[in-house]
Amino acid sequence: MSRKPCCVGEGLKKGAWTAEEDKKLISYIHEHGEGGWRDIPQKAGLKRCGKSCRLRWANYLKPDIKRGEFSYEEEQIIIMLHASRGNKWSVIARHLPKRTDNEIKNYWNTHLKKRLIDQGIDPVTHKPLASNPNPGTPKTSDPNDDEQSQSGSMSPKSLPPSSNSYNLQETSSSDETPRHGASLTSKKHLFKRSSSTSKVLNKVAARAASIGNILSASMEGTLISSTSLSPPCLNDDFSETSQLQIDEYDPFSQPSEHIIPDDISMNTELNNSAYDFSQFLEQFGNNEGDNIQDLLMSDVSSPSVDECDIMQNITDWSNYLVEDSDFNHDTNQDCDDRNFI
DNA sequence: AACAGTCTCAACCGCCTCGAG
DNA sequence: TCTCGAGGCGGTTGAGACTGT
Numbered sequence: 322m323s324r325k326p327c328c329v330g331e332g333l334k335k336g337a338w339t340a341e342e343d344k345k346l347i348s349y350i351h352e353h354g355e356g357g358w359r360d361i362p363q364k365a366g367l368k369r370c371g372k373s374c375r376l377r378w379a380n381y382l383k384p385d386i387k388r389g390e391f392s393y394e395e396e397q398i399i400i401m402l403h404a405s406r407g408n409k410w411s412v413i414a415r416h417l418p419k420r421t422d423n424e425i426k427n428y429w430n431t432h433l434k435k436r437l438i439d440q441g442i443d444p445v446t447h448k449p450l451a452s453n454p455n456p457g458t459p460k461t462s463d464p465n466d467d468e469q470s471q472s473g474s475m476s477p478k479s480l481p482p483s484s485n486s487y488n489l490q491e492t493s494s495s496d497e498t499p500r501h502g503a504s505l506t507s508k509k510h511l512f513k514r515s516s517s518t519s520k521v522l523n524k525v526a527a528r529a530a531s532i533g534n535i536l537s538a539s540m541e542g543t544l545i546s547s548t549s550l551s552p553p554c555l556n557d558d559f560s561e562t563s564q565l566q567i568d569e570y571d572p573f574s575q576p577s578e579h580i581i582p583d584d585i586s587m588n589t590e591l592n593n594s595a596y597d598f599s600q601f602l603e604q605f606g607n608n609e610g611d612n613i614q615d616l617l618m619s620d621v622s623s624p625s626v627d628e629c630d631i632m633q634n635i636t637d638w639s640n641y642l643v644e645d646s647d648f649n650h651d652t653n654q655d656c657d658d659r660n661f662i
Numbered sequence: 663a664a665c666a667g668t669c670t671c672a673a674c675c676g677c678c679t680c681g682a683g
Numbered sequence: 684t685c686t687c688g689a690g691g692c693g694g695t696t697g698a699g700a701c702t703g704t
Binding site for chain 1 (some may be wrong): 669670671672674682
Binding site (some may be wrong): 673678 | 689692694697698701702
């Protein structure tokens with residue numbers, strides 16, 4: 322019971338680290354490994370608090386840290402996980418290998434949060450801002466945004482009034498066409514092309530909010546899920562059999578006391594896309610041999626989840642959403658590249 | 663060129679949890 | 684069982700970079 326306090330010391334240096342300090346810390350950790358942070362400053366010849374050394378190492382010096390711009394897929398993962406877990410940066414960071422919680426937190430606060438607000442989405446609840454007089458109107462004057470108002474798929478109207486009002490009716494569209502009867506191919510054409518990332522974020526955020534509700538309802542046992550299904554790949558044509566399976570599984574089609582279909586007028590495209598997103602999520606779980614909660618609800622990263630598969634699934638979905646060649650890069654190649662870094 | 667305002671992000675602060683003693 | 688320090692975490696700060704006037 323005579324441990325030394327970690328950060329109580331005179332003459333401890335604060336502020337930005339110098340290159341020399343970095344060198345000392347790296348050198349020491351390479352030789353002795355991580356851990357025992359309390360003793361590292363003294364042993365490494367640093368006038369720093371052990372806690373400061375740990376943070377410097379974890380957030381900046383660690384060799385496998387990926388720095389620089391966040392990819393589109395990473396942004397989507399952050400938004401989805403934030404919708405389900407809130408400001409649990411460490412949890413989110415576990416699903417973004419090589420990214421630190423601090424970096425994700427900064428990126429959220431400086432980029433994604435503002436972007437969602439610009440889109441008229443509350444970054445806390447991931448629901449449309451009620452007080453926003455002109456929700457969804459980006460500040461940017463991207464000429465491509467002209468398409469937005471024309472297509473409607475990316476317009477504020479396509480966002481759910483609230484995630485609780487997702488329409489779960491089988492025949493929710495205005496023309497009474499069963500949502501689940503449409504082929505994926507035809508549904509894909511409901512979305513106009515767009516090169517604006519913010520537009521996609523708009524949609525992702527809306528879905529992310531619904532995921533959170535679905536998961537919450539599921540956790541409380543108010544959703545009935547079938548776990549023995551083999552969902553179609555997003556790129557596959559739907560057979561009648563698989564379509565039936567989706568009908569049985571799709572959480573969006575299940576009656577739920579948490580997801581009240583009180584807004585029948587909700588945009589048809591959104592309903593369709595919400596439906597497709599559930600397929601994506603299901604595929605997510607099935608492919609990884611686990612369920613979607615492993616991604617969105619777990620507090621520990623699952624070693625069974627392959628990063629490249631996750632990224633490929635995200636990419637499949639994002640490509641489906643926008644059909645934009647800007648995003649149709651080969652994520653597998655990205656993964657391969659990363660693996661050899 | 664100079665200044666002010668804004669943005670970014672590394673680093674710090676303080677609280678919490680866990681586990682060693 | 685209790686105490687207390689290490690480590691982890693989320694929130695916040697502030698220095699430097701950037702941008703606009």
